[in-house]
Amino acid sequence: MIYIQKTIGFWDIDSLPESYKVGTNIEQYEEGAYLALSNEQAAFHEAHPDASQLEVWNIELTPEPEQPVVPDPEPDELAIARQAKLQEIAEQDEFSNKFFVSVKRGGAEIANQELWIDKDLRNSLYSITLPALQSDGETTTKLWTTGTPPQSIDVPIVWAMEKLPLLEIYAKRTYDLRASNEAATYAATTVDEIAQIDVKLNYPHFLTFELNLDLGV
Template identity: 80%
Template sequence: MIYINKTIPFWETEKVLPLSYKTGVSIEDYENGAFLLLSDEQSAFHVAHPDATPLEVWKMELTPAPDPAPEPDPLKTARQAKLQEIVAQDEFSNKFFVSVLSGGTEIANVELWIDKDLRNSLYSITLPALQADGQTTTKLWTTGTPPQSIDVPIVWALDKLPLLEIYAKRTYDLKASNEAAAYAATTVEEIAQIDVKANYPYFLTFELNLDLNTQDNANNTTETNS
């Protein structure tokens, strides 16, 4: 006789289990910890399929093996990896620097970035509105953690924003061009030849001369008082 159980998968015994053992006649009983006695047909199935699980023997039915995972497409894999490189390079390009000068000496060099929406808002709405309200400076924020503010003249910012827009357009064109090349490639070798770093423009560094700004503010104050 052969019993199946969740703790003892197959228990061969010469006698029927005594009443002190929890026995059953259904899968539900088995799931609740009972011993199920195999029929002659089920026992024969176990002998024919020694690797079968207790439930497979009870049902006298082997569970179909899962379909093998499809082989990865080398071209698709290479393309996805290249697209990730392109995005990473583009994100790396999203920065510019402000060199703060005082007395002819650089006293700070900070990293910043202004995304497209904020550039457009600053140039067309925010900065002109601040000027109309009598403001002469505005705050920009560094990319570090935590971010730090830097006060810049509004006229200075309006002068630099178009240069930043040109830089951003060039980096976007390179990103889009590299992505188009990756999708158009028909071989892994063609994808490997795409240099995601090539032709990227140098980071922009804008000088902010505090001495000139102080002088401009003094002139503005004199003109206002007169």
């Protein structure tokens, strides 16, 4: 006789000791009782040795859960094209991070310097640093070029406060272009669509601010 029990599984024994709890239904099985298998259940167990106790008792295998449908991986050529285009976009955005100061004296340009001020520094200069310097009696501040080694340019604080909003507008436009191009790159479904994205299109011209040393502005 084959018995099933929740803890030990299947037990083939001629007869159980009298002290063992024997049941006739699943509720008693859940409480630890031994259930004797019928001939049909025993035959099912023999035909399906890996079946669980409950599957044998019910003479029915539990269906395998449906596996989620996993989309096919993106074709290699599309993934490569997408990554290459995103790199192009990042490089173009980095290239746009500059403006120029044309330093003039006596009506002639004596220097043309490349600079950049990132978003955090722009906000800090405009809202905190420059007003604080003015309150402390300062009239000029230093800006630093992007070259190596960097060079300082002394500019009037009033001049800097006038130029920073213009620089902020320029930076917002270049950011919008980068984000738009990135969105289009992710939305593209073919290599041709990605190739048609012109990362340089519509970028604004670099800003050039005139600093007239004769006027102090």
